[in-house]
Amino acid sequence: MKSDKSYLAWAGIFFAAGLFLLASPRVHGNAKNHPTFPSQGFGSVEIDAMDVFGELERPKVVFPHDRHTLFLEKKRKEGEEKKNDVRNDCAVCHMSDGQGFSAKFTWSRNMGNAPGMGETPNAGQTPDTNGIKNKEKKSLVDMYHADCIACHLETAVENETKGPVTCGGCHVENVPVQGGRESFDFDKSLHFRHVKANENKCERCHHQYDQTKKTLFYAKGKEGSCRYCHKEEKEENRSSMRQASHSSCVGCHIKAPSENKVAGPILCAGCHDPAALEKIEKLSPVPRMEMKQPDAVFIKKKEKGNESPKDSRMNRVPFNHKAHEQYNESCRVCHHKDLASCSTCHSQDAPKDGKEIRLEQAMHQAGATQSCVGCHDSIKKRDDCAGCHWSVSTSKGGDADSCVVCHMKPLKESFQDEAGGYDEKMARIMMTSREKRNAAKRLDMGEIKIASPGLETIRLSDIPERTLIDSAADKYKPVDFPHRKIVLKLAEAVNKSPLARSFHQGDQALCMGCHHNSPAAKNPPGCAECHARPFNEKNMFRPGLKAAYHIQCMECHKAMKIQTPVSTNCVGCHEEKVGN
Amino acid sequence: MSVSRRKFIGWMGAAGIGATIGRSSAWGAGNTHFTGHPGSFGALYDNTFCIGCRKCEEACHHVNELPEPKQPFADLTVLKKKRRTDAKKFTVMNRYDAVGKKGGVAYRKIQCNHCLEPACASACFVEAFKKSKSGAVVYDPSVCVGCRYCMVACPFEIPAYEYDNAFSPEIKKCTMCHPRLEKGLLPGCVEICPTQALTFGKRDDLLKIARNRIMKRPERYVDHIYGEHEMGGTSWLYLSGVPFKDVGMREDLGVVPAPKLTSGALGAVPMVVSLWPVLLTGMYAITKRKEKIAQRETEAAVKEAVALADEASAVKLSAALKKAADDTKRTVEKEVKKAIEETRHDDALGHMEEPVEK
Numbered sequence: 001m002k003s004d005k006s007y008l009a010w011a012g013i014f015f016a017a018g019l020f021l022l023a024s025p026r027v028h029g030n031a032k033n034h035p036t037f038p039s040q041g042f043g044s045v046e047i048d049a050m051d052v053f054g055e056l057e058r059p060k061v062v063f064p065h066d067r068h069t070l071f072l073e074k075k076r077k078e079g080e081e082k083k084n085d086v087r088n089d090c091a092v093c094h095m096s097d098g099q100g101f102s103a104k105f106t107w108s109r110n111m112g113n114a115p116g117m118g119e120t121p122n123a124g125q126t127p128d129t130n131g132i133k134n135k136e137k138k139s140l141v142d143m144y145h146a147d148c149i150a151c152h153l154e155t156a157v158e159n160e161t162k163g164p165v166t167c168g169g170c171h172v173e174n175v176p177v178q179g180g181r182e183s184f185d186f187d188k189s190l191h192f193r194h195v196k197a198n199e200n201k202c203e204r205c206h207h208q209y210d211q212t213k214k215t216l217f218y219a220k221g222k223e224g225s226c227r228y229c230h231k232e233e234k235e236e237n238r239s240s241m242r243q244a245s246h247s248s249c250v251g252c253h254i255k256a257p258s259e260n261k262v263a264g265p266i267l268c269a270g271c272h273d274p275a276a277l278e279k280i281e282k283l284s285p286v287p288r289m290e291m292k293q294p295d296a297v298f299i300k301k302k303e304k305g306n307e308s309p310k311d312s313r314m315n316r317v318p319f320n321h322k323a324h325e326q327y328n329e330s331c332r333v334c335h336h337k338d339l340a341s342c343s344t345c346h347s348q349d350a351p352k353d354g355k356e357i358r359l360e361q362a363m364h365q366a367g368a369t370q371s372c373v374g375c376h377d378s379i380k381k382r383d384d385c386a387g388c389h390w391s392v393s394t395s396k397g398g399d400a401d402s403c404v405v406c407h408m409k410p411l412k413e414s415f416q417d418e419a420g421g422y423d424e425k426m427a428r429i430m431m432t433s434r435e436k437r438n439a440a441k442r443l444d445m446g447e448i449k450i451a452s453p454g455l456e457t458i459r460l461s462d463i464p465e466r467t468l469i470d471s472a473a474d475k476y477k478p479v480d481f482p483h484r485k486i487v488l489k490l491a492e493a494v495n496k497s498p499l500a501r502s503f504h505q506g507d508q509a510l511c512m513g514c515h516h517n518s519p520a521a522k523n524p525p526g527c528a529e530c531h532a533r534p535f536n537e538k539n540m541f542r543p544g545l546k547a548a549y550h551i552q553c554m555e556c557h558k559a560m561k562i563q564t565p566v567s568t569n570c571v572g573c574h575e576e577k578v579g580n
Numbered sequence: 581m582s583v584s585r586r587k588f589i590g591w592m593g594a595a596g597i598g599a600t601i602g603r604s605s606a607w608g609a610g611n612t613h614f615t616g617h618p619g620s621f622g623a624l625y626d627n628t629f630c631i632g633c634r635k636c637e638e639a640c641h642h643v644n645e646l647p648e649p650k651q652p653f654a655d656l657t658v659l660k661k662k663r664r665t666d667a668k669k670f671t672v673m674n675r676y677d678a679v680g681k682k683g684g685v686a687y688r689k690i691q692c693n694h695c696l697e698p699a700c701a702s703a704c705f706v707e708a709f710k711k712s713k714s715g716a717v718v719y720d721p722s723v724c725v726g727c728r729y730c731m732v733a734c735p736f737e738i739p740a741y742e743y744d745n746a747f748s749p750e751i752k753k754c755t756m757c758h759p760r761l762e763k764g765l766l767p768g769c770v771e772i773c774p775t776q777a778l779t780f781g782k783r784d785d786l787l788k789i790a791r792n793r794i795m796k797r798p799e800r801y802v803d804h805i806y807g808e809h810e811m812g813g814t815s816w817l818y819l820s821g822v823p824f825k826d827v828g829m830r831e832d833l834g835v836v837p838a839p840k841l842t843s844g845a846l847g848a849v850p851m852v853v854s855l856w857p858v859l860l861t862g863m864y865a866i867t868k869r870k871e872k873i874a875q876r877e878t879e880a881a882v883k884e885a886v887a888l889a890d891e892a893s894a895v896k897l898s899a900a901l902k903k904a905a906d907d908t909k910r911t912v913e914k915e916v917k918k919a920i921e922e923t924r925h926d927d928a929l930g931h932m933e934e935p936v937e938k
Binding site: 547 | 631656766773776779780781789
């Protein structure tokens, strides 16, 4: 039996253990003040090759890649001056196939069959990128230790900046790998600059894979985004996007200076540091990519044989391909899988296994960035649009009138079939007519004329100039609401955007940002006609009048980033009554 | 006064049953979840509409006739500090920096949450707190003894004590404007809110409104209605555009009502009080009796042992005596025999030399 004393002793031990656990969270965490890693900043890589072996005895090494690159660069220049033939380039660490370097780190010094520094172990062969995983843990450990330390010792002898040679020098706990590393996007501006620099030689980057010959080849006219094939993770023998881009981009950037060309960055920071990204030159406007893409197309289901447009129940949508090329940063925004037309994958016929996304869904899916509606919705979040659209339902696409904006009635024009095909020509004509109509709809601050049938024409004089809101008249003077000024401000925002011009069919659409939930009309109902006493159980979702006014004004100002008057400044809108 | 055995057993039985009943029906903490009185009221605070104007604080002071603060309500610099409610402030507005939110700030209104199963009421042993049918948790100062257990019990740190009132201090907190509700008026803060960031209504309707808002604008809200289940549910509900912990609201409270957490232990109190003396006395008596019996048994055993020992020694003695007698006898006989044989031998020899007559 245990005595009381022994229970007390155990309790004491557990308490002490608990205190110890609580009090010892990562004491070595302060990497900022660590002598070996003065300021890691950009260009550090966590060596995670050992992850496959499970838990490790020591913290993972954070390798200052950019510092090593810069050091090698310095050594190389010195070597050139001294006419030294020791190569001081990436091959010191990276395996090379004689043409480029494998982005994956592979030692060439002690592990391969060519021991000399800078020699390529398997010249002419494809680098063994699976190498690390297939190696024994011990040999891998030895490889890192022997090679890192050997190099650090060598450079130390030459009285250079000395790399660490002790365990704790490299294996440091909690070194931040990088702060705010941006993933790099190769946009159309950069693409154009590369096209120009490479004199339209697309084959320098673009390639296809021949399954039977197991080689890469170039197919003219079939160029696509890298990401169509190179995914996040490695697939079979297809390298990951990360690996492919590093070996291709950096590999080319290294070679470019020797060919007397302006070279892109070779340091990590050059592509991944947000500050560096901002410095990359951007063309505006970016010249159009030459891919023989159409100016205008019909978005339509895949035609089998000689189907006529009449077979579609909805009117076919003419799509301004050329304009949308300008609006987006890359083809991948819409062509998310390959450069084929939408209906290649999104069929409108009965689904084969019920899993595919049909054409209708692909075009109307709210929240999907590749769909028409999804992308247009995201534009409605811009400051100019958000004032009204924060409250106007976005997912439903508004009223039925908005359908015909895209699904236009076919024109009865006849013309000779010409190059580019009947469809392209027809789509172009329909779009031109729409552009014309939109242009006519521009609100000339003088007379507003609209051609939309069924909607009344609104003239400037029809819009009340000022409105007095006096529902809080007990405490404040009536609010002098500059009604016309606000309408004109909204009209200006609509005029600026071709998208907005297309969709604000009647000018009444402008009014409906505030005069919502009632049909478009020349004299829409005022706020107080629907909003009254708050918290009406029969109508619990409708705010009371006071809240309706305040929410409408304040949320619009907030969304459009209009700073004045400040919401909490009552007298900014309500002039106080004298003697109150 | 003498108590008959029958009466005593009766009392004990009642106490035992009382103890078990007390466990399962401790106030409002039965095995079914109490979701509030049907049709009870509440308020929904939606901080995405709140502009931090402090009008709610002003109205609260006005309707509760609280002393005017040093800084006027229009002075919004007080929002720089994180404040809490006290005996002179039943509600406060706090401002927080909201990372990644348009405008960069988020507000939080603090007042009594009017729990469906209030911790203050379960901690109060004089029942000064009561959850009324209207939804308000109301306080009766006439019975309050000033123990301040309610202040310890409240997970939201709401009840405040009038420390500066030496003679008749009371607990102070938001009443959900219970007196105004009875007159058919809205709570002061709700009535004055310019943007209807505060919605008043039946709690069930408020939940519908809150769910509707989240569904209609999922990007605007955190997908959670604070108070729907926190601490078993509260009459005051919250919607937020930023994580609730970012506006200083506790997310570690769980969904179990406070009384349920304590009812187990508190339910055992009557049992302990009534049954333990009996149990201990009984145990004492039994121990005592055992001791007595043991003593008696020891004595008997000793006696027996002594007796047995006496008997055994007597037997041994007699055996020894007998053995001694036998030995003597045997020795005598042996000696006699020996003598006779010697004699015979001598006779034989003599007979050879000279016959001896026998």
